[in-house]
Structures are given as structure tokens and as C-alpha cells.
Amino acid sequence: MGSEYTTGESPQERDVITFEQIRERAYELWERNHRPEGLEIEFWLIAERELRAERERLKGK
Numbered sequence: 001m002g003s004e005y006t007t008g009e010s011p012q013e014r015d016v017i018t019f020e021q022i023r024e025r026a027y028e029l030w031e032r033n034h035r036p037e038g039l040e041i042e043f044w045l046i047a048e049r050e051l052r053a054e055r056e057r058l059k060g061k
Contacts, residue, residue, distance in 0.1 A: 015059075017051045025051060 025047035030039070 015055060017048065017055065021051060022047050 022044060026040075026043040029043045029047055030036070033039075033043075
């Protein structure tokens with residue numbers, strides 16, 4: 001078995017962005033921006049967009 005499958009995940013499973021990953025990234029963004037109130041959805045969407053872009057860049061390699 002190749003090293004790419006050591007985690008037990010299929011390539012499709014590695015492409016999935018989980019709720020937890022988005023939540024963690026959104027929280028980091030929120031903190032870096034001095035914890036503004038009322039922008040939860042905006043930070044969530046930015047986090048999701050960033051994570052998708054990172055996945056796409058990794059696919060291209």
C-alpha cells in the first residue's frame with residue numbers, strides 16, 4: 001500500500017472539507033480581526049473559500 005493511503009482515507013475523502021475545519025479557520029480569522037461582532041457568516045464564508053482554494057492548489061501539484 002502506498003504512503004498516500006496511510007491515513008485510511010480515499011482521495012475523495014481527503015477532498016472533503018469538514019464542518020470542524022471550516023469552524024477552526026473561521027475562528028482564527030475572527031480572532032486575527034480583533035473579534036468583531038456580527039460577522040460570523042462572513043468569516044465562515046471566507047474560511048470555506050480559503051480551504052477550497054488550498055485544496056485546489058494541492059490537487060494541481
